[in-house]
Amino acid sequence: MALLEVNDLKVHYPIRGGILGRVQSYVKAVDGISFRIDEGETLGLVGESGSGKSTTGKAVMGLAEITAGEILFDGKDITRYIGKNHSSYRKSVQMIFQDSYSSLNPKKRILDIIAEPLRNFEKQTAGKEKKRIEELLEIVGMSSETMFKYPYEFSGGQRQRIGIARALALRPRLIIADEPVSALDLSVQAQVLNFMKDIQKQFNLAFLFISHDLGVVKHMCKNLIIMNKGRIVEKGVKERIFENPQHIYTKRLLAAIPDINPDRREELQYFREQVAEEYESKYHIYYDKDQRVYDLKKTGDDHFVALP
Numbered sequence: 001m002a003l004l005e006v007n008d009l010k011v012h013y014p015i016r017g018g019i020l021g022r023v024q025s026y027v028k029a030v031d032g033i034s035f036r037i038d039e040g041e042t043l044g045l046v047g048e049s050g051s052g053k054s055t056t057g058k059a060v061m062g063l064a065e066i067t068a069g070e071i072l073f074d075g076k077d078i079t080r081y082i083g084k085n086h087s088s089y090r091k092s093v094q095m096i097f098q099d100s101y102s103s104l105n106p107k108k109r110i111l112d113i114i115a116e117p118l119r120n121f122e123k124q125t126a127g128k129e130k131k132r133i134e135e136l137l138e139i140v141g142m143s144s145e146t147m148f149k150y151p152y153e154f155s156g157g158q159r160q161r162i163g164i165a166r167a168l169a170l171r172p173r174l175i176i177a178d179e180p181v182s183a184l185d186l187s188v189q190a191q192v193l194n195f196m197k198d199i200q201k202q203f204n205l206a207f208l209f210i211s212h213d214l215g216v217v218k219h220m221c222k223n224l225i226i227m228n229k230g231r232i233v234e235k236g237v238k239e240r241i242f243e244n245p246q247h248i249y250t251k252r253l254l255a256a257i258p259d260i261n262p263d264r265r266e267e268l269q270y271f272r273e274q275v276a277e278e279y280e281s282k283y284h285i286y287y288d289k290d291q292r293v294y295d296l297k298k299t300g301d302d303h304f305v306a307l308p
């Protein structure tokens with residue numbers, strides 16, 4: 001049984017206009033996507049800016065209103081409760097964000113930042129709370145004095161660890177990580193990614209790992225979905241998609257990954273040219289007359305592609 005199952009999810013944002021502020025049309029930020037995440041596993045979610053990645057994460061977190069579809073957690077349909085204070089689910093699913101400057105309140109001490117979810121969900125004595133925070137800081141590799149400082153006193157990588165400590169406070173089973181390393185230097189990115197993998201093993205955590213960068217996701221996930229225009233263009237086991245991409249959109253994302261191996265430079269250049277040519281001449285094959293992404297078809301074992 002999947003830990004999280006999302007079926008035909010839609011999130012349409014109304015666009016209002018005119019003096020009466022009537023709804024004039026909708027932004028179909030997410031338009032009918034389905035996926036599942038198993039316990040302890042990582043699903044990568046990749047797409048360019050505006051493809052609907054964050055909206056997907058927010059819908060699962062209960063932070064964006066669901067227009068249609070259903071969300072199951074542990075086999076139970078929780079779609080109707082998701083935005084409400086359904087506390088066992090709210091504890092089980094946590095989110096970490098790209099921008100640790102704005103997601104950690106600059107006016108609060110680290111102690112109060114990490115304690116916030118604990119105070120919302122678990123009433124504890126100040127002593128117990130402090131002990132738990134020490135524990136959490138230790139898990140993310142930071143000293144206990146950290147708790148008396150403020151976010152500005154830390155580097156981006158350290159702040160990301162603090163965000164992770166806060167996400168872990170309620171012992172979640174799923175973490176939605178929305179571009180968790182995109183704001184960090186390359187060397188720090190690798191540290192944070194490795195660290196995320198360590199805590200995943202330690203706590204049997206599942207991740208929905210959101211990124212615009214296929215290169216980052218490659219080292220993190222088992223399964224992958226590629227999003228474009230609020231829809232899924234390709235889905236499956238990571239290796240299938242990297243080795244045998246089928247949709248032109250996926251190919252373009254792959255062609256954009258820089259290769260540091262000089263021996264492969266020519267090969268990559270050839271792939272890039274081919275993809276650019278195919279994009280020019282065959283784009284229309286991959287989208288219907290309204291420029292919409294087709295429904296997914298099974299093209300192989302654990303491999304689905306949006307084709308007519």
Ligand SMILES: Nc1ncnc2c1ncn2[C@@H]1O[C@H](COP(=O)(O)OP(=O)(O)OP(=O)(O)O)[C@@H](O)[C@H]1O
Binds near residue numbers: 028
């Ligand atoms: N609250 C909102 N109201 C109206 N439209 C929205 C809202 N939030 C997002 N959108 C629109 O929905 C679409 C998808 O946005 P979303 O933030 O999910 O994209 P994304 O894939 O996370 O992009 P990025 O990589 O830039 O973070 C965009 O066209 C965006 O403008």
Ligand SMILES: [Mg+2]
Binds near residue numbers: 053054055178
């Ligand atoms: Mg986003």
